[in-house]
Amino acid sequence: MIVLVGFMGAGKSTVGRLFADAVRLPFADSDEMVAARAGRSIPEIFSESGEGLFRLLERDVIGEALERGEGCSPSEVGPSPTPEHGQPSPATPRYT
Numbered sequence: 001m002i003v004l005v006g007f008m009g010a011g012k013s014t015v016g017r018l019f020a021d022a023v024r025l026p027f028a029d030s031d032e033m034v035a036a037r038a039g040r041s042i043p044e045i046f047s048e049s050g051e052g053l054f055r056l057l058e059r060d061v062i063g064e065a066l067e068r069g070e071g072c073s074p075s076e077v078g079p080s081p082t083p084e085h086g087q088p089s090p091a092t093p094r095y096t
Contacts, residue, residue: 001066033061 004012020027034057
């Protein structure tokens with residue numbers, strides 16, 4: 001799985017779809033998965049519940065996509081560590 005990380009509006013979804021298509025991987029958009037999970041749009045999640053809930057949902061859906069081995073998923077600035085567990089999210093990018 002490839003997780004694209006970058007700021008809002010940077011083109012992660014556009015590039016991700018093109019890349020996934022080019023290398024014949026499935027594409028999973030984390031924002032779409034978060035909105036489906038919450039039953040609300042991303043702007044509604046932010047305005048009604050704040051960024052904290054969005055990041056928790058984002059972490060969960062990306063972690064689940066990683067476990068399923070889904071192909072390519074964009075993530076805004078990336079999932080943040082989970083301080084409540086003192087551990088980084090399973091989807092936290094690793095640089096080697």
